[in-house]
Amino acid sequence: MRGSETVAHGTQMRRHLCGIQTAWTDAGEATEAVAAVAAILDRGVVGHLIVFFSPAYEVETLTAALAAQFPGVGLTGCSTSGGISPAGSIDRGLVAIAFPRQGFRIVSGVLTQITRLDVEGAASTVRGLRRTLDHGRPDGGSGHRFALSLIDSLANAEETVVSAVAWALDGIPLIGGSAGDDLAFxxxxxxxxxxxCRDAAVILLVETDFPIRIFKSDNFEPTNRRFVVTAAREEERRVSELNAEPAAREYAMAVGLDPENLSTMSFAAYPLAVKIGGEYYCRSISRVEPDGSMTFFCAIGEGVVLTLAQPRDIVEATRAELESLDEALGGLDLVIGFDCVFRRLDAESRQVRHRIADLYRRYGVVGFETYGEQYRSMHLNQTFTGIAIGRAERP
Known part of the structure; x- marks a missing residue:
């Protein structure tokens, strides 16, 4: 059965049917946060711990505290632009997902210098993780498998990383998120x-005895307004011209805003999308540069056709996705989710963030707000991706 406990510092935890424990705290200091989470978790059963933490924490102090409190436990994590706990969103603090040794088998590795990624080397690392997971299991493993990625977003290398990793996974589905820093960039x-780790990506391979399903959800649809990228610095993800006009001005005119007043709220409300294989995927703008060019969260290049998108009801789109997962898995036990920070900004501007939080609480969503999301071989923006774990009883 699920259960929850509360201790000091706004710290809470929940035990899920699959054996995973989730804990979260709004403690202001790194050592205090780790101590609070360690005090409430049953550390004796933990095999791997994932943490999503506020960029306000001193990361070296946080890492040392985690190593001291969880000796012998695999540790991975990243900075965020907000945490998601089973009790709702948290704007500061730490969210922890503690995987038990029983029912979950996890191996992890790190890809370094991803701004100059050695694709063959990255693929070799991932294949090595697969071999480790297969070791001693001649049938290649009898459980359900997925891969999870955490990527340094400021390296601007997600597309290259995801492509290399997905290739080497050979059909194991990949989901994940790009680290954030509260929109400071x-x-x-x-x-x-x-x-x-900076300029890096962490890859986890997970095999579990429990039913799972990966997913992605968005809440936008294309309009008839299109832009052609006519000048760009691809290595910087920066677009200087759309339709042969200054990028920020052309975009602002299309959405009826003053170019001087463009903000992250504007970009969240009026996303751009690119059509790939018959589907539209967001290519979110991160900021306007002083020269009127625009920097994106995703790879962008000259000749790309961007379509102005309009939002659908974000609450209903999210509800429909979670209800579908709940039905498909015979009840949701836990959802590990990667939610674009622009979805939060859009929900805030429409005054529905509390309704999204209610849905996340109802369905046990835990994760963080990202600068980009990964789904299979794609790097996405303004999307909610993740892995859903069903309520089936332990085998």
Whole structure:
């Protein structure tokens, strides 16, 4: 059965049917946060711990505290632009997902220097993780498998990383999120087994005895307004011209705003999308540069056709996705979710963030607000992706 406990510092935890424990705290200091979470978790059964943490924490202190409190436990995590706990969103603090040794088998690795990624080397690392997971299991493993990625978003390398990893996974589905830093865009960071990692990606391979399903959900639809990228600096994800006009001005005119007043709220409300294989995927704008160019969260290049999208009801779109997962799995036990920070901004601007939080509480969503989401071989924006775990009893 599920259960929950509360201790000091606004710290709570929940036990899920699959054996995973989730814990969260709004403690202001890194050591205090780790101590609070460690005090409430049953550490003796934990095999791997994932943490999503506020960029306000001193990351070296956080990493050392985690290693001290959870010796012998696999540790991974990243900075965020907000945490998601089973009790709702948290704007500061730490969210922890503690996987038990029983029912889950997890291996992890880190890809370094992803701005100059060695694709063959990355693929070799992932294949090595697969071999480790297969070791001693001649049938290749009898459980359900998925891969999870955490990526340093400021390296601007998600597309290359995801492509290499998905290739080497050979059909194992991939989901994940890009680290955030509360929309400061100064420093995003990962941790892996006691090490602080930048310009890196952490990859986990998970095999479980429980029913799972990966998913993606968005709440936009294309309009008839299109833009052609006519000038861009692809390595910087920066577009200087749309339709041969200054990018920010052309975009602002299309959405009826003053170019001087464009903000993250504007970009969340009026996303751009690209059509790939018959489906539209968001290519969100992160900021307007002083010269009137626009920097994106995703790879962008000259000749790309962007379509102005309009939002659908974000609450109903999210509800429909979670209800579908609940039905498909015979009841949801836990959802590990990666939610674009622009979805939060859009929900805030429409004054429905509390309704999204209610849905996340009802269906046990835990995760973080990202600068980008990964789904299979795609890097996405303004999307909610994740892995849903069903309520089936332990085998």
């Amino acid at each position: 100064r420093s995003t960071v990962l941790i892996h087994d006691g090490q602080v």
